[in-house]
Amino acid sequence: VQLQASGGGSVQPGGSLRLSCAASGFTLEHYAIAWFRQAPGKEREGISCISNVDTNIPYADSVKGRFTVSRDNAKNTVYLQMNSLKPEDTATYYCATDFRFVGCSWYTASERNYDMVHWGKGTLVTVSS
Numbered sequence: 001v002q003l004q005a006s007g008g009g010s011v012q013p014g015g016s017l018r019l020s021c022a023a024s025g026f027t028l029e030h031y032a033i034a035w036f037r038q039a040p041g042k043e044r045e046g047i048s049c050i051s052n053v054d055t056n057i058p059y060a061d062s063v064k065g066r067f068t069v070s071r072d073n074a075k076n077t078v079y080l081q082m083n084s085l086k087p088e089d090t091a092t093y094y095c096a097t098d099f100r101f102v103g104c105s106w107y108t109a110s111e112r113n114y115d116m117v118h119w120g121k122g123t124l125v126t127v128s129s
Contacts, residue, residue: 001025003033003120005095010126011085019080019123021095029073032104035080037091037125046112047093049104050078058108062088085127092122 007019021033032051038044048059048069057069068081078095096119098106106112 001118003095003097003118005093005120005123008093008123008125010128012129013086013127015085015127016081016083017085017125019082019093019095019125021078021080021120023076023078026099028076028078029071030102031097031099032101032107033071033078034096034104034107035069035078035093036096037089037093038122039088039091042091045091046107047080049107051103053103058104082125085125087127087129090125090127092124094122095120 002024004022005019007017009017011017029052032049034049035047036044037047046060047063047067048057050057050069050071059067066084069078071078096117098117100116
């Protein structure tokens with residue numbers, strides 16, 4: 001069972017990147033997949049979460065209107081489209097899931113419990129001129 005984030009790189013402010021989160025060993029569409037990021041010296045930040053059971057896709061205020069999460073069940077992959085990137089978006093981005101839940105309730109909880117969260121290997125995004 002594995003999650004692997006990819007697609008990171010260096011981009012100038014205002015640019016775009018699309019991150020991918022590929023799953024192996026399980027069917028991704030059966031679970032909620034969340035995106036997080038962590039910049040050096042900063043706390044981990046939840047970005048968004050997508051599932052087949054939740055009507056609304058939550059986005060962090062810091063990325064709302066710029067980032068879009070989507071999924072391709074045929075490819076067993078979730079995407080994070082990042083537009084209008086800013087230097088403050090520089091971070092390592094991770095995808096994650098909690099196999100106890102089919103929806104994003106574990107992500108949207110006021111106090112997240114990460115004890116059972118399965119993390120993928122991250123991908124670094126650097127936004128700099």
